[in-house]
Amino acid sequence: MNTFPDERDLPEARHRQLRQFVLTETREAPAPVRRRFPRPAVLAPVLGLAAAAAVAVPLLLGGGAPAYAVEANPDGTLTVSIFEIKDPKAIEGNLRGLGYNVIVDYVPQGKQCAQRVRSQDWVPREQADWVNLPPDGSEVPGYVIDPKMIKPGQTGVLMFAVNEHHVAGVVAGVWGGISNGPVAPCDLVDGDAPLEG
Template sequence: MNWPTERELPEGRHRLLKEFVMTEIDKRPAKRRVPRLAVLAPVLGLAVAAAVAVPALFGGTPAYAVEKRPDGLIDITINEAKNPEQLQEDLRAMGANVVVTYIPRGKKCSPQPRSSHFLSQEDAPLAPFPVPGGKTEPGFAIDPRVIGEGQTGVLEFSVSENNGGVVAGIWARVGQDPIAECELVDTTDAPLSH
């Protein structure tokens, strides 16, 4: 099966699609009072194509889960938007040279871009979609093998509250080193607009 490539959908359309999905999620009526985390799949590095809900878990449940698959991909599930430093450390221990940033609503990373050169999703599909092997659980996967020498994967999660739950968007790309630190600054734009 042939999946659309990044070139078939201009960047402006990626952003429009992402904003549409986020708006539709905002319009959903809250059916129960239990907070939920909606994780939006990273498609072509910028756009969001699907939303899946993950029940917010309380008590002893970790903020996230990571698992390295036999095919080399790393599955990541975010249960709560906290502790990005530990997630980054755990991913690096699994062989993924990445930086992880959580971005709350009304904020964005500065400076932009954080790298002098980001590789295209076609050249370095850090977060392949659809995920090979038919992963259907909530979350997403990254492929650390696409990060070459002198490069770092950048994972940015936009997190905002919505109807008693949390909505998260994901931006995943590979950039040439060095990757600038993320300083959160105020914005009225979409937090993951690059």
Template sequence: MNWPAERDLPEGRHRLLKEFVMTEIDRRPRRRRPRLAVLAAAVGLAAAAAVALPLMFGTPAYALNQRADGLIHITINEAKDPKKLQRDLRDMGANVVVDYIPRGKKCSPQPRSSHFLSPEEAPLSVFPSPEGAEPGFYIDPKVIGAGQTGVLEFSVSEQGGGVIAGIWAKVGEGPIADCELVDTTDAPLSH
């Protein structure tokens, strides 16, 4: 079957297709993380040991892995602490800003940059994923040039027993406006 090239799809349609694909890939059941306060009281642990409980019993909020070719694999398990993810990505050489967009919200103002490069000019999000790739997102930090910043907006929400995950990834020139979450009835990553 011949699939249309990525550039033949309108941007909004391409984003929706990506969100659908990531939803289907990530339909595995989630373990609930025990509440830290209840666990500490039940086990009678000292305060110093309580800090390690989320790492022992829960899945980390995200995982990063940089491949030999420079691509960075991102797995989002829980939508929290986007600024830590941003710092960790910058430590790996990716000049990006990261925001999590909950269902029913979107980033404002739009656009966040005076000029976003097209996916053909700067394909920050690698789609389709490299052969043999694990579920998650791949970005290519090498496409971010001097005076440019990558913008990663993630949407992760639980629906109907599954997890819906999506990414909006672009490279902007000049300063990037902060994301102010505002109410919307559109998809979280609609631009």
């Protein structure tokens, strides 16, 4: 229901008054206001604080999708899925928290481990096949690992070849080995050798 009368229903005097008001207002338009932008010396710190807040708030509140997932399978294996190339030591910590002595490294495209021989005593490949792709038809992205193959005193090594130039990063391949002794850290240097321990 319209509480105001339509314009055509107005008395002639009111029509004239309304027309005069509109014409007066359009003739006496205010002068444009000249806006003055803040100086760069003032604007730069403000923008810097805004950018820092945009990064810090999700970190503090735990927002965003996880960078990886480690899920237990019914057969005792684990599925490691990597969604974002961020922090291999977080995956390593997760696996160690489950009781498995595993070292995890990301090796970006165009890099390699400086220490080419990271262990002097690798378990033969046939006896250390503990990293596999998920079964055909599986909807679970990632790699299936069998950490039960790592015996006491041994160290499992997972090296993921990654492409950091992709938007979220992509895992291009994985190498897994088991060492009977200590494993040298993977200090990255320029190079393009295939993944191996």
